[in-house]
Amino acid sequence: MDYKNIQELIKAVSDSEVTCFEIETEGMRIKMEKKEQQVVERMPVNGTSVDQVTQNAISRDNISTNEVYVEKLQNDIAKTIQNAAKTIPEENSYIVKSPIVGTMYSAPGVDSKNFVKVGSKVKKGDTLCILEAMKLMNEIESEVDGEIMEVLVANEDMVEYGQPLFKINEN
Known part of the structure; x- marks a missing residue:
């Protein structure tokens, strides 16, 4: 599995409803998990409904948190692949x-x-x-x-x- 395939896999998992995913192929094991986050915010005084404020906060926070999480996961996978390449002996x-x-x-x-x-x-x-x-x-x-x-x-x-x-x- 090359780096591009792994990136596509990360994107597919993050875009889906799947919360945990694990695959082992070609001697490499990849595990991805999405953590549920609870967002607590103060109610604004202007009278906006609780559902509307909570939904907006959850959407904004989840999007930014997921982007950071996916970026970190991509970096971790890239490092793992580089380290695996170093440990695999060449023919000579x-x-x-x-x-x-x-x-x-x-x-x-x-x-x-x-x-x-x-x-x-x-x-x-x-x-x-x-x-x-x-x-x-x-x-x-x-x-x-x-x-x-x-x-x-x-x-x-x-x-x-x-x-x-x-x-x-x-x-």
Whole structure:
């Protein structure tokens, strides 16, 4: 489902009487809800009927609230799609995952340069980082030749077993 289809879906749901809508397709789940709003306003002194004032207030408030809600929903969906696109690996990319639980160090020492950064060329066997587990320093080496496309963990972050650390574009 592309961005244009999602926008059309949002418009169709917001124009309808549907209050809750959920769809799962192509590994993406979209859920939309309309919240009912209660509007309380003071009665004007000029004698306008309660029904007329309430109806006018509800219409104005719902229209502006729904426009803001739809705009926020569209922005949230756009961000979700962008984030999903980032997590879906491309054909030539290789994800380096943590083989252990520990603390990730991107350099051999405090004053040293990082082993790799985005754009670095690596060869099979090159050290990418160090993972410390129980005071043991484990060098994590590249299993492929390529270029570092993304560093997914910051220096001194705790990492879990199987957590992605680097994204490498294979040569």
